[in-house]
Amino acid sequence: MSAPRRRIAFLLAQLGADATAAFEKAIAPLNVTASEAGMLRLVGRQPGITQKAAGEHLGVGPSRVVAVLDQLEQQSYVERRRSASDRRSHEIHLTTSGTRLLAKLRPIAERHERTFTEMLNGAELDQLGAHLETMAAARGLSLDVHRNTHDRS
């Protein structure tokens, strides 16, 4: 059918906003925002990543990267190190306390995922995940930021 009576895009917008708000709320006790948590995960997975590369992965501009890193660095969760090969660029690394924070974030993210998926069974989630990944790939969204723990396959 070419006349779309379905409301997929609308449902995605609704559920996506709800997921983001719920995640923000879940991690608020750790005094980090979703932006900061996303950056922490990325840096944990790719230590030494440059700010430019981080911005591309996260889909945000350079000035937003600066703001997020300023916040994280001020709380001593990450540090910027000037690259030896190209002194214009900064390599971002987790500190010990950043690594500890990331470890605390993981179970919260898992619980968050469970609250969003508990109403569907395993087969349904496999279908849903496959379709969402197909859509995300077709839309050119990068998907690797979140897969940094045990489910890399």
Added chain:
Amino acid sequence: MSAPRRRIAFLLAQLGADATAAFEKAIAPLNVTASEAGMLRLVGRQPGITQKAAGEHLGVGPSRVVAVLDQLEQQSYVERRRSASDRRSHEIHLTTSGTRLLAKLRPIAERHERTFTEMLNGAELDQLGAHLETMAAARGLSLDVHRNTHDRS
């Protein structure tokens, strides 16, 4: 599977944000934001709705309702009328040109929906839509009432 899946909520957040951004971009030529489009559609469906009720339907606060309506009224797409029964409240109505704008919005929203669904076949979309609706219902998101501003027609 007992290991928590950690990708569905993330995919929803990513795709939801992408859907919202794409819709904004699609309607930009009409010089309306997604907030304004959502309000227009609500008022089209429920002429005479009060600002308070509109805010509840759209999931935004009173001051946001004022800002969106100020914008729409300034462009003569809607008008506020004091309620005869309760002179504290305003009843919102589309103007002729607001109705015309709403009619132009509809095919754009349909094209937007197709853009987000063209990579899946009909059976896959049926599955996906059913699962998303199950999730939305479990999350307490209304399927009939539009609670956020990133709406399609």
Added chain:
DNA sequence: TATTGTTATACTCTATAACTATA
């Protein structure tokens, strides 16, 4: 006293342009 809408304020996120220091 409570409610509807308004105004004011502050904070987050996004986007852009100008600037610096390197290359």
Added chain:
DNA sequence: TATAGTTATAGAGTATAACAATA
């Protein structure tokens, strides 16, 4: 010249509190 990062600024969206008119 071009690039990586920084700074400044502006806009949209959100949240909250104080306020006027009305109930």
